[in-house]
Amino acid sequence: MAKLFRTTSLAGRALRLAVVRIGFVALLGGVVSYFVNQSAIEESVIKQLLLSTEQTLQRESLPFKEIKDLERNFLREFQDIYTRPGHKAILVRDFDRFFYRHPDGSYTQRPDLFEGKALADGRQFAGMSATYAPDIPPNDDTKARFALSYILSHKYGSSAQGRLFNFYGVVPEKGFPIFQTSDVAQAFTYSGPDALKLETYEFYTRGFSAPDEDAFFTRMYWDVSNNAWMTTIATPDTPDTLGKHRMLACVDVLLAELMGRTARPSIQGAYSTIFLADAQGTLIYHPQFVGDIKSSEGTASIQSLRIASDYPLLQAMNALIPGKATILHTQENIIAMGMIPGTPWVLSVHYPRTLMAPDIYRNLAIVIVLGLMTLLVEVFLLRSILQKQVAIPLHRLIHATQRFGTSKERLDKDALPLESADEIGALAREFATMVERVQDGQSQLESKVQERTAELEAANRQLAELSVTDGLTGIANRRHFDRALELEWHRAQRAGTSLALAMVDVDWFKKYNDHYGHQAGDDCLRGVAQALKTQASRAGDLVARYGGEEFVFLSASTQVASALALAERLCAVVRALALSHALSPLDYVTVSVGIAVMEPAHGGSAEQLLKKADEALYQAKAQGRHQAVLAR
Template identity: 60%
Template sequence: MTSLQTGLYNNHSLVSRSLKAAILRIALVAISAGAVSYFVNRHSIEQAAREQLLLSTQQTLQRESLPFREIQQLQRNFLQEFQQTLADAQQYQQLVTDFDKLFYRHEDGSYTQRPGLFEGQPLADGRRFANMSATYAPDIPPDADTKARFTLSYLLSYKYGSSVKGRLFNFYGVVPEKGFPIYQDADIAKVFTYSGPEALKLESYEFYARGFAATTSDSIFTRMYFDFSNNAWMTTIATPDQPDANGQHHILACVDVLLDELMKRTAQPTIKGTYSTIFQADEAGTLIFHPTYTEAIQNSEGAASITSLHLQTLMPVLAASHQLQPGQVTLVESAGEIVALGQIPDTPWVLSVHYPEQLARPAILQNLIIVIALGLITLLVEIFIIRSILLKQVAVPLRHLAQAMRAMGSSANKVESERLPNQTDDEIGALAKEFINMAKRVRDSHQQLETKVQQRTAELEAANRQLQAISTTDELTGLANRRLFDEVLERECARAQRESSDLALLMIDVDWFKKYNDHYGHQAGDACLRRVAQVLSLHCRRAGDLLARYGGEEFVLISPATDLLQAGKYAESLAQAIASELLPHHASPFGHVTVSIGAAAIRPVGSASEEMLIMEADQAMYRAKHNGRNGVAIGKKIA
């Protein structure tokens, strides 16, 4: 045996040292590849989970909104038909006459439907009203107007309730005189009484109190409550008609909604391993459904909330929900969870789907095990190759290869392939080539990861900018919204106080706008508001001015460094600009769209505040309206 052969088998031989180096080298590569694989796979798997969570939650929101959208559309149709029918004098008189045909007066002064109507017995004219019952409070004797509205509510409740039988629990219209007819399987005339401890006090019902106290015709959702007669959780959706000139409502369209199916679907999210909650978009986060606190919700009669139960893990979710728009889905990181949340369109409820981060661990560990296994296999193959080669020329190539592998394991530098034996066709050359390819893949993965991080960061920044713009812009007119107005007014008042300068506020209201809507329709009304906003914007070019939509048909203009005299002239120019547009308004005595403007100014010192400025401008605006509209009224200067 030659000295070379003897040296190859010695513990200090090149082969032995190369073998030890190979073991160390492959171990380092396996650890590095495992670490890279762990973080890359973890990021990609969690990102895929986020995308799936966003998509499934978006689909769930749209699906769950459908029944509520249908209910509110039915209620709007009900109210529209109610108003149109009452406006017909002939039908109005027939409704007054039908009152005595449909309803029966009891000794205590109360009214219910006549006997047999609920069971399906026909009237003398052949009309039937099966499953329709009614009750009317005895403490308010009905006049002709009440009779007409109560009768029409009965007829329309039957029409709409019977059309959705089997899909909705019930349908009913309520008049403010404490009476309501209802289409459902139970006869309320046999349930409600007007004496004793169980006497009906309709004004104590949330839907009645909130519905008739509302200042708009927007739908309201009552707090969730447990109905023991149906052994089910329910909520009532109530939509009032447009308030009259005195701010009073004359009818309330209502539907009681069973929540059991919604809760069952919420308890079974699309993504396996996740869980869902539903809560109201209020300050406390009143819970509708939580898989862990069902008993607490029931025991509190639907009053349990995120804050009352001190659910710290849901506090970030509650805070994020206050920034949501209906149908919008956002992700929140909370206590080891990825939470997708969004407000169900046409409801005041927020759905949150919780994805525990530990769900991704099995897939991450599986990929890590594969990488480690591949590293071990590579190690065994290389040991076999090294022990099989007994030629002197193996030493130098292996040393170079070991050096390159250690360099690759300890840094992200490009491998210097010219020093590796990758030009040979033997096993060492093949190993060198594979190593170069592996190094390239690792480097490419690293570059792709950095590119993806940069891309996601840019997308997040763009989304944040878009969200900021949405949160401060009025959707209809494109002007600043009420939120931005409040912030700017507070800031300008503080600045005016520091600099001891004037600050003016103009309160602008479109004259006879309700009549405009009634005559032209709400779409035309929206177009009119947009045009008024455009004209005002064109004539509000002073540096530092802010024009905002205050609400409905009202606009406000903040004008820093403007005294009361300048504010009055400013207001007159704006009023003239609107009038000069000659936008048709047949319901106005002027024949075209005009505005009434109240001007006020303040030099904030002492107790003077922005609230006083708003109040003075508002009062001035109402004086302008009282003086005949299409003009300007100037308030006093506040100091």
């Protein structure tokens, strides 16, 4: 090799020129690769930031949308019950059942109500506590509103248990019942240095002074009853003609949970901040200033802490579209920021540019190493090619020419390198043909794999749907019902609520099937199933086909007092279909319903609930059908 480099032959000169050329190309390729890699990596980071940030924005907006919907539903139901004729007197009596007056004039819930002790009428309000300030003695109207707030706060709080931290309705007379794990009556007092002054809370002052019924977020604050940082989402009711509010629906959001979810972006090395969309950029969370935020009692901001690197965020804040992320470039970071829909909060995900350097240098090192390896390979290849394809053929040609010039012998054509070009050309053509065949085969294989993968995914989705859906009626099947009954039983057992189960049987269905035919019978079952499904309007309600012409209706948090009415509605909606039944004494398709209610916390089992409902159904059929019977 060294000898070939030092010679002045054509092969030696060509090899030296090739080394210089390849080295220059490798160096130039490294420089170009550096900038191309930097651009490509930055583009990849931006795409990941946009995608992950928008997913986070949408995900974090969901609980706030649920909270606002629950609060509006609470206020609508409050208004409906509050304005019913004659209902106020009932609520005043409930006030005396629920609460008792302390010597200082304040009110709290009666002993053991929070722990789940039942009232004389059987009602239970586990997890509900209340406090009412002593400075405004309640009149009948205040008592009615306070008692109704207690009832509805338990209803909405228990229905969202496990998803929301708490739920409470506040009256302007400085009282609020609340559904949460801690007893507010034990946490607050009206005397001493830590006395409860509800009028100093932002949700109270803003809520009852608001000119409209729009929901709003408070600034973060420290809650002594729960020993946690939180913010309150509050929605006032529609003001009366004097512009006064009678009720304020509230839910507290634990900021520790929000911070825990957003503090760890999916992109490794990045960090998140959350701040209010105000002029100061009031901070909710910043990993580098947690102590400052807490010591300032939630008033610390980008401006007050002089976080100069985040000043561009304040300038770009007004152009944000809720739920959409936008990219902001600073000297230190690539930042994706966006408004969390339904909130006044801005989420920003910061990706330090220094994190890209290892990837850039790693890719550059790979290019340099590949260039050096290519250079070495090319040197050896060029040496081989030049030696075999240039030096040796030339030597043969020179030798043949010398012999031709000094000898009369005929020129031996076999001594000339006539075959060299043909071999190289044939090899190149064969290789190109081979590559084309391999690529075609690979493309066809990838297409087949994608096609089979799509077919398998579609089949899996269809199988999952079929496993929980009744093929005839389109509602839940027996398997789905069995699983739902077990889950709802355990949920009611934990929450201390009741669980209702109705067994529904189509009357004289065999006669209907024999008279009208199986196709008409199937249509009849589909119609009954869809009619029953219209009554499953609450979370925890489930309609399923139990078998043959039997259906089941599972309803969570349904009391005994309303169970029979639910069963009678099931009878009524089927009768309203007006499906003709010539062999029925009633001339139309009807159903019989047996309904049972149990409180899992008091013992029993789901099988016993099912048995009681079945026995009640048997009694309904024995009494003439087309009726509902409540199991005793």
